[in-house]
Amino acid sequence: MQIDKTLVMYLEKLGRIELSEEQRAACEKDLQSILDYIDTLNELDTEGVEPASHSFPVANVVREDVVTNTARADVILANAPDSREGCFAVPKTVE
Numbered sequence: 001m002q003i004d005k006t007l008v009m010y011l012e013k014l015g016r017i018e019l020s021e022e023q024r025a026a027c028e029k030d031l032q033s034i035l036d037y038i039d040t041l042n043e044l045d046t047e048g049v050e051p052a053s054h055s056f057p058v059a060n061v062v063r064e065d066v067v068t069n070t071a072r073a074d075v076i077l078a079n080a081p082d083s084r085e086g087c088f089a090v091p092k093t094v095e
Contacts, residue, residue, distance in 0.1 A: 003032040 008028050012019055019027060073086055082089040 001035055003028050003035065007031075 005024060005028060008019070008024050008031070011027075012024075077083040077086065077088070080088050
C-alpha cells in the first residue's frame with residue numbers, strides 16, 4: 001500500500017485535526033515507513049511459532065475464593081448515622 005497526500009488528508013478529516021503542509025509530508029513519510037516495516041515483518045517465516053502475549057510463560061495465578069468473614073447487617077448498620085428497618089436512611093435528594 002502506498003501512502004499519499006490524499007490518504008493523509010482523509011486521515012486528517014477522520015481524526016478531526018488540521019496539519020500544515022510540512023506536517024502532512026512528515027506524516028506521509030512516517031506512515032509509509034510503518035507500512036514498510038510491517039511488510040518486512042510479514043516476510044518472516046513464522047511457521048510453527050506459537051503466538052505469545054508475553055515473553056515469559058505466564059499463567060493466571062489466582063487464589064481460591066474463600067469467605068473469611070460474613071457481613072452481618074446489625075454490625076454494618078451500627079456504623080450508620082441513621083438506619084430504619086435494616087437499611088441505611090439517607091436524606092431525600094429529589095423533590
